[in-house]
Amino acid sequence: MTELAELPAVPGAARTQGRPRSSRAHEAILEAVLDLIEEGTTVEALSMEAIAARAGVGKATIYRRWAGKDELLLETLVKLKGxxxxxxxxxxxxxxxxxxxxxxxxxxxxxxxxxxxxxxxxxxxxxxxxxxxxxxxxxxxxxxxxxxxxxxxxxxxxxxxxxxxxxxxxxxxxxxxxxxxxxxxxxxxxxxxxxxxxxxxxxxx
The missing domain is CATH 1.10.357.10 (Tetracycline Repressor, domain 2)
Structure with missing residues (x-):
């Protein structure tokens, strides 16, 4: 799947490696994690490859935002529960x-x-x-x-x-x-x- 286009960053938003964050890609990744868990994927089996494929982004897009799966899961749970x-x-x-x-x-x-x-x-x-x-x-x-x-x-x-x-x-x-x-x-x-x-x-x- 092709990677979602990077949108202009919100003023004041954090940048990683000089590239602006795409809020659309960010939300798509969090939604992909929730979708996969909802479908029965365990935390241990959840892979960055599967998340990237579901979100329509490349793995590099994920790693620009989160250091690893644990950090991504933390933010996903916060999104789910508020x-x-x-x-x-x-x-x-x-x-x-x-x-x-x-x-x-x-x-x-x-x-x-x-x-x-x-x-x-x-x-x-x-x-x-x-x-x-x-x-x-x-x-x-x-x-x-x-x-x-x-x-x-x-x-x-x-x-x-x-x-x-x-x-x-x-x-x-x-x-x-x-x-x-x-x-x-x-x-x-x-x-x-x-x-x-x-x-x-x-x-x-």
């Missing part, structure tokens, strides 16, 4: 509800891709590392920061264990939304608020 949400700062409770309201919710592309990717994440240490670095850890850190502010303001106990508290908040909602462990909770309209309130009662100053 950046970590940022709370509005209204209050401790409101920020936690805001952050937890998106836990386990995905757009239709992610619904198709993630089931193909998760077995690989469970099996492959490298895929797990990429998943943690690109998706999970940034979201945990946002919630840690909200809790740190709660400790600093005196709303939460000074000896709060951030890791345990984050897990207490996220895990019930993630479990329910991923596997519907308790279908009775489907009928609870304010489930997120209830989880937040129960946890906050236990960790309040």
């Amino acid at each position: 950046p970590a949400p940022q709370p509005s700062g209204e209050s401790l409770r409101a920020d936690l509800i805001e952050l937890l309201s998106v836990v386990g919710k995905k757009d239709q592309r992610a619904v198709r891709v993630m089931p193909c990717l998760m077995p690989e994440v469970s099996r492959s240490p490298e895929a797990y590392r990429i998943w943690q670095e690109a998706i999970t850890e940034p979201r945990r850190e946002v919630m840690r920061e909200v809790l740190r502010r709660g400790v600093a303001s005196g709303e939460l106990r000074a000896d709060l264990d951030l890791e345990v508290t984050v897990s207490m908040l996220i895990s019930p909602l993630l479990l329910h939304r991923m596997v519907r462990w308790n279908p009775r909770l489907d009928e609870v309209d304010d489930l997120v608020a209830q989880v937040v309130d129960v946890v906050l009662r236990g960790v309040a100053a």
Whole structure:
């Protein structure tokens, strides 16, 4: 397949080896990775050759943007899930509800891709590392920061264990939304608020 033509670079965009980036080629490469994973290609089997062929670019175009497959996968996962949400700062409770309201919710592309990717994440240490670095850890850190502010303001106990508290908040909602462990909770309209309130009662100053 012929390589996509390089388009003029956006003003201020980074350049590599003196050549302007093509936003069209860049997006085509990310989409190619998602397409291949969606079709069942494992992370280990995913090759730069296959990605280039699907995107309609040469391998050199890929390597001008990413040093290797791991770096490309990181950006692809960020594209799929989007950046970590940022709370509005209204209050401790409101920020936690805001952050937890998106836990386990995905757009239709992610619904198709993630089931193909998760077995690989469970099996492959490298895929797990990429998943943690690109998706999970940034979201945990946002919630840690909200809790740190709660400790600093005196709303939460000074000896709060951030890791345990984050897990207490996220895990019930993630479990329910991923596997519907308790279908009775489907009928609870304010489930997120209830989880937040129960946890906050236990960790309040």
